[in-house]
Structures are given as structure tokens and as C-alpha cells.
Amino acid sequence: MATILINGTEYTLPEGERLNAIQAAQRFGVEIPYYCWHPALSVVANCRMCEIQVGSKDPKTGEIKMIPKMVPGCQTPAKDGTVIVTESPEVKAHQSMIMEYLLINHPLDCPVCDQAGQCGLQDYSFKHGQSVHRFVEERTVNPRKDVSEQIQLNMDRCIMCTRCVRFAREITGTNELQVERRGNHAEINIFPDRPLDNPMAGNVVDLCPVGALLDKDFLHKQRYWFNDQHHSVCTRCSTGCNVTVEENRGQIWRYRARYNPKVNDYWICDEGRYSYKSANDPILLHAMYLREGDRPAMTPVDRALDAARTRLKEVARQGGRIAAVVSPSLTVEEAYLLASFIKGLSGSAVLAMGPVPVVGEDVTFSPDPRKGRTGDTSFVVPRPFTIHAEKVPNRLGVERILVHFQGEVIPFDRFRLQAASQPFDALYVTGGGHDPVFEGPEMTKLRDAAKFLVVQDVWPTDLAGTADVILSSSTFAEKAGCYVNADGRLQYASASLPPRDGSLPDLDILAILSERAGGGPISSRDVLRELSGQVPGFSAASELNGTFPEFGLPLDGQEQPSPGMSRYVDPWHAPRGKVTLAR
Numbered sequence: 306m307a308t309i310l311i312n313g314t315e316y317t318l319p320e321g322e323r324l325n326a327i328q329a330a331q332r333f334g335v336e337i338p339y340y341c342w343h344p345a346l347s348v349v350a351n352c353r354m355c356e357i358q359v360g361s362k363d364p365k366t367g368e369i370k371m372i373p374k375m376v377p378g379c380q381t382p383a384k385d386g387t388v389i390v391t392e393s394p395e396v397k398a399h400q401s402m403i404m405e406y407l408l409i410n411h412p413l414d415c416p417v418c419d420q421a422g423q424c425g426l427q428d429y430s431f432k433h434g435q436s437v438h439r440f441v442e443e444r445t446v447n448p449r450k451d452v453s454e455q456i457q458l459n460m461d462r463c464i465m466c467t468r469c470v471r472f473a474r475e476i477t478g479t480n481e482l483q484v485e486r487r488g489n490h491a492e493i494n495i496f497p498d499r500p501l502d503n504p505m506a507g508n509v510v511d512l513c514p515v516g517a518l519l520d521k522d523f524l525h526k527q528r529y530w531f532n533d534q535h536h537s538v539c540t541r542c543s544t545g546c547n548v549t550v551e552e553n554r555g556q557i558w559r560y561r562a563r564y565n566p567k568v569n570d571y572w573i574c575d576e577g578r579y580s581y582k583s584a585n586d587p588i589l590l591h592a593m594y595l596r597e598g599d600r601p602a603m604t605p606v607d608r609a610l611d612a613a614r615t616r617l618k619e620v621a622r623q624g625g626r627i628a629a630v631v632s633p634s635l636t637v638e639e640a641y642l643l644a645s646f647i648k649g650l651s652g653s654a655v656l657a658m659g660p661v662p663v664v665g666e667d668v669t670f671s672p673d674p675r676k677g678r679t680g681d682t683s684f685v686v687p688r689p690f691t692i693h694a695e696k697v698p699n700r701l702g703v704e705r706i707l708v709h710f711q712g713e714v715i716p717f718d719r720f721r722l723q724a725a726s727q728p729f730d731a732l733y734v735t736g737g738g739h740d741p742v743f744e745g746p747e748m749t750k751l752r753d754a755a756k757f758l759v760v761q762d763v764w765p766t767d768l769a770g771t772a773d774v775i776l777s778s779s780t781f782a783e784k785a786g787c788y789v790n791a792d793g794r795l796q797y798a799s800a801s802l803p804p805r806d807g808s809l810p811d812l813d814i815l816a817i818l819s820e821r822a823g824g825g826p827i828s829s830r831d832v833l834r835e836l837s838g839q840v841p842g843f844s845a846a847s848e849l850n851g852t853f854p855e856f857g858l859p860l861d862g863q864e865q866p867s868p869g870m871s872r873y874v875d876p877w878h879a880p881r882g883k884v885t886l887a888r
Contacts (some may be wrong), residue, residue: 307385310362310369311335312392318383324808327355329383330391336559336872337391338400338429340407340514342379345571347475350377352466354403354429357381358390359444375399397433402436410489411466411515420516422529426464438680441609445489452482453500455521455575456510463517469509476572476672476690479503483584493517504668504692507578511562513554520559522579525586525595527551527558536563538798539577540634540698540781541672543741544691544766545790545857546573550581550782550801557581557782557801567794567856574692584782584802588761592807594775601775606809613759613774614818617731621650625730628755630717631707632659633697634738637795638832640699640706641840642815647733648710649819656707657720659735660742661700668692690724693791697738698781702789705860709840721747723779724754731755735809737778743768761814775872777808784810787846787853793861797853824848 307318309329316333318324327337328344339355342348357379360371369388375396383389388397407774408430415421447460470482470493481501485494495501510520532551539546539560546569548560560581562573593609594601604612620627629647631640646655670688707714715723724732732755736743741764743751752758755804760772763780784798802811809817816827837846842860 307387309383309386312390317736324383324710326357326359326378326381326387326389329387329411330378330389335377335391338433340381340429340464341468343471343512343571345466345476346468346471348379349467349471350369350380352379352403352407352464354400355379356399356403357396358393360388360390362386362388368429368595401431401435404430405439408434408438409440412444412459412461412465418516419519419524419529419719420462420513425514425517426462426516447492450494451500451521452518453502453506456506457521457524458493458502459517459521459694462515463493464515465491465493467493468512468514469518472509472512473501473503476508476671477503477505477670480508481506486804488706498593504574504576505572505670505690507575508562508573512570523559527553532558535799535801537782537801538698538796539573539580540788540798541577541580541696542693543695543698543700543791544569544574544577544693545698545788545792545794545796546577547796548573552782552801557584563621565856568790568792568796568858569690570688572690574690576692580739581782584780588765589780589805590765590769590775590777590808591805592775593777594772598605601770601772609774609776610814610817613776614774614820616757617650617713617733617759617818620731623730625651625756626653626655626727627651627731627733628655628657628720628724628729629733630657630659630720630735631703632735632737633661633700633703634659634781635699635703635735636784636788636798636829637699637702637706637843638786638829639784639811639815640703641832642812642819642837643733643735644706644710646815646819654727655715655720655723658700658703658707658717660717662696662738662740662742664696665694667694685849689809691791695791696740696789699788701791701793702787702795705789705840705842706836708864721751721754724751728753731759733759734761734768734772735778735811736760736764736766737780739781741766752865761811763808776814777805778814779804779808779810783808784812784829786812787833789860790857792859794857794859795843796857811845 306320309316311330330337337355340352356375357378359376359381360369362369449459452458473482481495481499482720485492510518524542532553535550537548538868539548547563549563549875551558560578562571564571584849592603593606595604595612627650669689669691704714748768749771758772759774759779760769761776762769763778773834782801783804787795787797789795812827833846837843
């Protein structure tokens with residue numbers, strides 16, 4: 306156990322935990338301001354904002370000896386006997402001086418800057434800056450430039466923290482960014498004909514503590530403080546990155562990476578970052594439909610649900626063959642309700658896995674822990690980050706449900722061959738992914754494989770156009786529930802948007818069809834609690850009492866500690882606005 310002294314108060318650190326002064330102080334609610342340091346990047350100590358007074362306490366005599374000059378907190382290990390002073394007049398004067406220096410060339414354009422409201426320069430200028438600007442000489446002015454098709458660099462606002470440069474060197478290893486020239490003329494730039502276009506490039510915007518690097522997808526579209534913040538999970542692939550979803554007026558405006566040391570650390574790939582757009586697509590289904598003659602006709606929600614339930618029950622009563630295609634984009638709770646409903650109609654009903662799109666191969670970024678690091682000052686061991694080729698969020702979770710209900714998983718291609726040779730009397734098909742999968746003539750052949758077809762989806766696909774009943778369900782952003790990622794970790798995603806007009810959340814649709822007590826709406830927590838007592842592999846979820854662990858729940862094996870990664874949340878990655886959690 307290590308005992309440290311912060312501003313005259315003793316604190317005890319857990320055995321074996323390696324922290325620097327910034328992390329140790331933050332652990333006990335004491336803030337040390339900083340810009341250039343980041344818990345997953347090398348330590349360069351070039352902003353000097355975190356400089357503090359440091360000393361040591363003799364364990365025998367209790368005598369305190371202070372270092373005669375201030376030192377950067379990011380480079381100072383917190384070990385037994387360390388003395389840290391962050392509130393002395395000398396430290397405060399130094400912070401004020403550093404803020405004045407950083408603002409010498411910085412334009413006072415906060416009203417038009419997209420970073421306003423979540424800007425470290427704004428926050429620390431208010432807390433530690435001066436009210437009078439003494440610099441009267443001509444400021445250095447740099448033109449705006451594009452470092453990629455998606456990212457704009459405003460060098461006027463840059464404070465040369467070099468977080469973006471270190472990210473491209475140490476995390477992705479692509480090395481697109483560099484520091485040109487020196488002193489007052491130093492600036493960040495790309496190499497000629499080599500834009501910042503690696504698959505994780507958007508993270509430099511999240512990393513930037515000021516408004517220098519801006520995402521043109523979000524630029525001048527929305528004010529940060531107008532957006533509600535929702536904790537969710539990216540459903541673009543099976544990695545299951547944790548994200549903060551920013552929503553306002555029924556529309557998602559952007560995704561930002563949310564810290565999870567067990568899954569994605571501080572990062573998210575660009576494919577996932579911009580995948581939110583499909584939730585705003587104007588062509589999404591906005592009504593339920595019943596087939597009248599040769600074409601589907603818009604119908605009230607209750608009539609569509611009643612028609613589907615009545616016909617499915619009639620087929621089951623007559624001993625007809627029933628099947629369902631369970632989409633790997635459904636949550637665990639939705640897959641459980643669907644399987645329960647279909648098997649409740651007929652014990653011989655067939656449950657098949659929906660299409661699992663795979664694009665290319667897995668791409669893994671494996672940072673070199675030695676790259677750019679000197680000695681033992683990094684305090685962190687970066688972990689690999691994988692962008693999975695499997696473009697659905699919950700294949701493993703759905704497989705567990707299918708195995709529980711019928712003992713095997715029937716792949717979609719095998720099911721299509723089976724349905725072509727032995728048509729079903731009723732078929733229930735679910736979709737709801739980022740991309741419409743039931744498109745094209747091969748998919749519409751499922752229509753010939755069933756006398757009665759129900760399609761529950763968010764897209765007006767070719768198959769939906771042939772269905773007897775079309776149930777407009779919820780997108781990934783309109784529902785709350787759990788997904789099992791590629792590592793077998795159960796993670797909860799909250800809803801970010803209300804249901805579209807004319808649609809219902811999948812859980813509510815299935816609860817109404819199943820005629821469960823109350824008839825809907827239904828809570829994902831209640832369903833998870835129910836299935837955890839029945840489906841093997843989910844038993845650990847029953848101990849959560851309707852809550853969800855901060856970093857997800859491992860379904861197989863024992864929890865493994867993250868190597869060298871403390872539970873330190875970089876404040877620029879933490880949501881500062883109102884956080885809205887769905888039911």
C-alpha cells in the first residue's frame with residue numbers, strides 16, 4: 306500500500322497500481338489541469354499546464370523535503386511518501402502564466418467554434434486564466450486547412466499538445482501527422498499526398514482538447530449544449546465499441562467514443578463513428594402495412610399486429626409448419642421474446658439465424674508499447690483495437706438463444722435451401738440492421754417459401770414489399786437492450802431516439818404478439834432478468850438486479866484485468882451535458 310500526501314491530506318493507493326500525480330489526484334477528487342497528457346499516449350510534458358510542487362516524506366522522521374522547482378504532474382509517479390501540492394500561490398500563478406502564454410495567438414472566436422461548451426481551453430481559462438490580455442503585438446495567423454476529406458485543421462486554435470501526432474504514431478502506426486518547424490512557427494501538418502485517412506482517423510477530433518481539429522460532418526450543424534447525451538454501444542460490427550450518442554430534436558448528430566477498458570479503451574473506428582446516419586434515413590418505414598390485393602396498404606398499428614397474431618395462431622392450430630428468421634441485429638432480449646413466441650405457437654417451429662454480413666477481414670491495430678515512450682513514465686500499456694469484418698452486433702447472443710430453444714443454430718443459407726424444398730405455412734422474418742439485407746431476387750424467393758409472410762424490419766426492402774404483414778420496428782438507435790460482442794461480453798445500449806411515427810420498439814411488438822401480461826410496453830431489464838434464469842450463459846446477469854455493469858459483463862470465464870490500464874476517464878471523453886438513460 307502506498308501513502309501519498311495531497312495538499313496536506315493523506316491518501317492510500319491500492320497495492321501495485323501505477324499512477325502518475327494527475328491520476329492519483331483525480332482518484333481522490335483533486336484536479337490537476339493538463340492538455341498534452343492522455344492516459345493511452347506517451348508522456349511528452351510539453352504544455353506545462355500540469356506543473357505542481359512535489360516532494361517526499363521521510364517515513365521515519367516525517368520530515369518533508371520539497372523539490373525546489375515545479376515539475377510536470379504527468380511525469381511524476383505517485384509512490385509511497387510522495388507529497389503533492391496543487392493549491393499553493395506559486396502553482397496558481399504558474400497556471401495563470403501558462404494560460405496567458407497558450408492564449409497569445411489563440412483567436413477569441415468561441416461563439417463560432419464547434420468546440421465551445423466542451424473545450425479544455427475555455428474551462429481552464431475561466432478557472433486559471435487572467436481577465437486582462439497583456440499581449441499587444443501582432444498575432445500569428447495560420448490559414449485553415451484540410452488534413453483529410455473529413456477533418457479540418459484550424460492552426461490558429463492549436464496549442465501544440467501533439468495528442469493527434471502521437472495517436473497516429475503510437476496507436477494506428479500510420480504516421481500521417483507531424484510537427485513542422487519550431488517555436489512560434491511550429492504547426493501540425495500532414496505529409497505531402499498522404500492525408501489523415503486511416504480507419505480510426507476521427508479519434509484525433511475527440512483527442513483535441515481545443516477546437517483545432519474539427520469533424521466536417523458535424524461542423525456548424527449543432528451546438529454541443531443543445532444535444533442530449535446517451536450512453537450506447539456501436540452496432541456497426543461485432544466489436545461493440547462504447548459510444549456517447551448526441552441527439553437533439555429526434556435526430557442523431559454524432560457519435561463519440563466512450564471509455565471502456567475491456568472493449569475499446571478510448572477509441573472508435575470511423576466506420577462506426579458515422580454509422581449513426583442510417584438512423585436518420587428518411588426512407589425508413591414509418592407505418593405498418595397489410596397486403597391488399599397485389600400491394601401492401603398502410604394500416605393502423607393495432608390492426609397489423611392483430612392480423613399477424615391471428616393468422617400465426619390459426620396456422621399453429623391447424624398444425625401447419627412455422628419458421629422464424631432471427632436477425633443478429635436484434636438485442637438479446639428481443640431474440641429471446643421472438644424465440645419464445647414462435648416456439649410457444651409450435652414446438653416443432655424452426656428458428657434460423659438471419660444473414661450475417663462479413664466484409665473483408667478483421668483489421669487490428671496493435672500499438673507498440675515501447676514506441677515514443679521513455680523509461681517508466683507512460684503509466685499505461687496500450688491494447689490492440691480490432692475492427693471486425695462481421696458487420697452485426699449480436700451474432701453470439703442470438704446463437705445462445707437459438708441453441709437454448711432448439712439445440713442448434715441453423716445458418717441462413719441452409720435455411721433458404723430447406724425452405725425452397727419444403728415451404729412453410731407461416732414465416733416470420735426480422736431485420737433491422739444498419740443496411741437492408743433482404744434485397745434482391747435471391748431474398749424475395751423467401752416469399753415463395755411461405756404461404757403467410759410477416760416481415761418485421763425498419764427498411765422497405767424487396768422482401769417486405771411481398772409480405773402479407775409488414776411490422777415497422779425500431780432502429781438500433783430507437784431501442785434499449787443488450788448485445789454480446791465478439792469477445793463474449795454482454796453490454797447494455799440505451800435508446801437514443803423515440804420510436805418513429807407508425808412504428809413500435811421490437812420488444813413491444815413481440816410482447817403484444819405474445820400476449821404477455823400487460824400487453825406492452827415492456828422493459829428490457831425485466832426480459833433480461835427472465836432469460837438469465839433460463840438460458841445457459843446468462844446466469845451471471847441474474848445477479849445484477851436489473852442494473853448493468855459499467856464495462857459490460859463477461860459471459861464466459863473469469864474477468865481478466867486490463868493490462869496497465871487504470872480506470873481513469875479522460876475528461877474530454879466524458880459527457881458534460883445531460884445524460885439520458887432509456888428504460
